[in-house]
Amino acid sequence: MPKQTYPSYDAICGWNDMLPKRKARPSLEQDISVDFAVIGAGFTGLAAARRLHELDDQASIAIFEASEVGEGSSGRNSGFTSSEVLPRNATAESAVAAMRQTVLMRAALDWLIGLVAGHGIQCELEKPGAIRAAATQAGEAALRNVLEVARINGIQHEALSREDILDRAGTGYYRFGLYIKDTYLLQPAALVRGLADALPSQLTLYESTPVQRLERQQNKWILHTPAGLVRAHTVILANNGFIPKLGFLKSRMATIYTYAAITNPLTPSEQSNLGGSPAWGLLPPHRLGTTSRRIGQDRIMVRSLYAHEKGIEHSEAAAKLHDRFARRWPNLSHVDFEYVWSGATALTMNGSPCWGKLDDGLYASGGCNGSGIAKGTMLGFHLADLIMDIGDAHTVPSVMGNASFMAPEPFRSLGFTLISAIESRKAGLEM
Numbered sequence: 329m330p331k332q333t334y335p336s337y338d339a340i341c342g343w344n345d346m347l348p349k350r351k352a353r354p355s356l357e358q359d360i361s362v363d364f365a366v367i368g369a370g371f372t373g374l375a376a377a378r379r380l381h382e383l384d385d386q387a388s389i390a391i392f393e394a395s396e397v398g399e400g401s402s403g404r405n406s407g408f409t410s411s412e413v414l415p416r417n418a419t420a421e422s423a424v425a426a427m428r429q430t431v432l433m434r435a436a437l438d439w440l441i442g443l444v445a446g447h448g449i450q451c452e453l454e455k456p457g458a459i460r461a462a463a464t465q466a467g468e469a470a471l472r473n474v475l476e477v478a479r480i481n482g483i484q485h486e487a488l489s490r491e492d493i494l495d496r497a498g499t500g501y502y503r504f505g506l507y508i509k510d511t512y513l514l515q516p517a518a519l520v521r522g523l524a525d526a527l528p529s530q531l532t533l534y535e536s537t538p539v540q541r542l543e544r545q546q547n548k549w550i551l552h553t554p555a556g557l558v559r560a561h562t563v564i565l566a567n568n569g570f571i572p573k574l575g576f577l578k579s580r581m582a583t584i585y586t587y588a589a590i591t592n593p594l595t596p597s598e599q600s601n602l603g604g605s606p607a608w609g610l611l612p613p614h615r616l617g618t619t620s621r622r623i624g625q626d627r628i629m630v631r632s633l634y635a636h637e638k639g640i641e642h643s644e645a646a647a648k649l650h651d652r653f654a655r656r657w658p659n660l661s662h663v664d665f666e667y668v669w670s671g672a673t674a675l676t677m678n679g680s681p682c683w684g685k686l687d688d689g690l691y692a693s694g695g696c697n698g699s700g701i702a703k704g705t706m707l708g709f710h711l712a713d714l715i716m717d718i719g720d721a722h723t724v725p726s727v728m729g730n731a732s733f734m735a736p737e738p739f740r741s742l743g744f745t746l747i748s749a750i751e752s753r754k755a756g757l758e759m
């Protein structure tokens with residue numbers, strides 16, 4: 329059986345399905361030659377391609393997307409984005425490091441928001457802020473550390489009590505909250521579709537065109553796709569958790585699945601359980617915790633669970649997500665989900681991305697973990713700058729770090745199982 333080099337999901341993305349139908353771009357049906365080939369039309373790949381074009385409008389640039397835009401992880405996520413980097417441990421050193429990252433992220437997010445405004449992308453972008461909410465004593469202690477970094481770095485924030493969170497979001501589940509004002513909520517599938525559809529006409533996007541293999545021949549890269557070969561001078565791997573499936577960065581990143589669900593629309597009386605804020609988002613203090621947000625007037629989304637390499641059974645994921653939802657909103661425990669889906673992302677050992685040059689004419693950016701909207705955009709943008717020799721090539725690695733070594737199989741799976749068991753115990757009711 330051929331190796332699976334791209335994601336294949338058993339459920340459609342709820343965000344994408346809630347949007348009007350979109351006409352996908354045609355797949356590649358012939359052999360072509362281009363200057364730049366970008367693999368993956370998520371936030372990273374789209375930013376890299378657009379920035380390359382900004383820097384050289386004569387270059388031929390093609391983007392290859394295995395699925396349809398909106399069905400990849402960039403459309404499958406929870407739609408939180410912020411430039412504020414807030415490390416868990418509050419030291420003067422970590423606050424300085426976070427501030428340096430914030431500067432890069434802020435510029436990228438401004439660029440992204442400029443594109444949304446400039447192209448009139450309807451992606452329900454709003455800035456209600458987000459609440460980091462703790463259900464446990466350990467979670468509260470962690471958030472009080474984060475609060476300290478927010479204070480040192482002058483990030484606008486507010487400490488919230490259980491009652492405050494109940495008033496805003498209708499849940500009495502959390503004992504402490506840290507409200508960070510500078511956070512956007514958006515419809516992720518609408519954003520990534522909008523960005524793809526607003527690409528300059530000189531860029532060619534091929535959808536439903538998975539890259540199955542990559543090889544070097546006579547100073548060019550050859551990309552194998554089901555119905556055509558691509559000969560490219562330079563290739564950007566922007567396919568995140570699937571970069572290792574093409575044979576690169578195997579010792580730096582792992583493919584991780586996480587899960588999301590959206591409820592059926594709530595009746596007006598059920599909506600009275602959602603608190604007084606018309607829009608809110610709740611983020612966990614622990615990395616294995618549960619995220620949730622209100623969508624419009626009448627729906628809630630929850631995101632939780634992680635699996636390494638192989639997804640969890642759909643019915644099991646749905647049941648676990650529903651348990652997390654019902655614990656937070658017991659008055660709504662009778663409400664079913666309309667959508668449940670998974671999304672692949674990439675995990676690196678130390679949280680730093682895999683970014684930069686891998687070989688002659690071969691570049692990669694992956695491993696932006698759970699914050700790819702801003703970080704993927706930032707990394708893709710700067711990768712194009714690196715390729716075109718613009719700015720200081722050391723800025724991104726020096727600010728973001730480099731992904732550290734990850735043990736090979738079978739140690740990796742054993743390690744993941746062990747660490748997730750330990751961390752799940754620690755996370756407890758934050759899950």
Ligand SMILES: Cc1cc2nc3c(=O)[nH]c(=O)nc-3n(C[C@H](O)[C@H](O)[C@H](O)COP(=O)(O)OP(=O)(O)OC[C@H]3O[C@@H](n4cnc5c(N)ncnc54)[C@H](O)[C@@H]3O)c2cc1C
Nearest residue numbers: 368370371372394400402405406407408539671699700701
């Ligand atoms: C459920 C969930 C919730 C999340 N919540 C948030 C959030 O609230 N905020 C946030 O910022 N981030 C969130 N994330 C993370 C975010 O989605 C990722 O960090 C982001 O999608 C990374 O963007 P990317 O462009 O690097 O990769 P991707 O979005 O994964 O894009 C890569 C693209 O490459 C394509 N591809 C893969 N292999 C191939 C191949 N061989 N050939 C051609 N194409 C290929 C894929 O189909 C995909 O579309 C969440 C992720 C998930 C799954």
